[in-house]
Amino acid sequence: MTRLVVATSNPGKLQEIQAYLSDPEWELVLKPPELEIEETGTTFLANARLKAASIAKAMEEWAIADDSGLEVQALNGAPGIYSARYAKTDPERINRLLHELGATANRKAQFVCAIALARPDGSIALETVGTCQGEILNAPRGSQGFGYDPIFYVPEQGMTFAQMPPELKHRLSHRGQAFQSFLPELPTVKQPNVKE
Ligand code: IMP
Secondary structure, eight states: OOEEEEEEOOOOHHHHHHHHHOOOTTEEEOOOOOOOOOOOOOSHHHHEEEHHHHHHEEEEEEEEEEEEEEEEEGGGTTTTGGTTTTTSSHHHHHHHHHHHTTSSSSSEEEEEEEEEETTTOOOEEEEEEEEEEEESSSOOOSSSSSGGGGEEEEEETTTGGSOHHHHHEEEEEHHHHHHHGGGGGGGGSSTOOOOO
């Protein structure tokens, strides 16, 4: 079993990552809370790489990081990489988004999730990006999940992420999509001559 440091302090994200990564090859451990990495990248992937590489190097262990957020079409992709920094709490972030969107007719939005896995020397062994399309409601609906889940409506399911049973969200979500391409590649990373 190899230790894999999960580079997040977000309990909602950690729970989801644990659900995807139940591989007995890897023992998931949380990064120490004092080890904070500033997200200076301009894309989700750049931030995921930065977090995974910095934590791996600092701890000299394998590390996995996810950078994710919500892109709203009518707001030119905002809050995007600033999704976590949009306001202090989840309800305040939702309120700000609903306020900025107002009565705009175009409610199209997508969640994006980038995942990067770094080797103990900080080099990137694997990376993927997943997306999930939906619409922003006028008011929150549902009580599951975290973050912007209560206002992110998936028309095909007739539900917001916050109304879905966790297994359904895990399968459809941006994080689910990213892990679906990530997991089949994971067994290859410890072999010699792995692709960069
Ligand atoms: P970061 O990836 O830690 O920089 O923050 C991502 C932010 O995007 C979170 O704090 C949430 O506000 C939002 N977010 C990311 N994934 C989800 C999700 O699955 N549901 C709801 N909000 C999410």
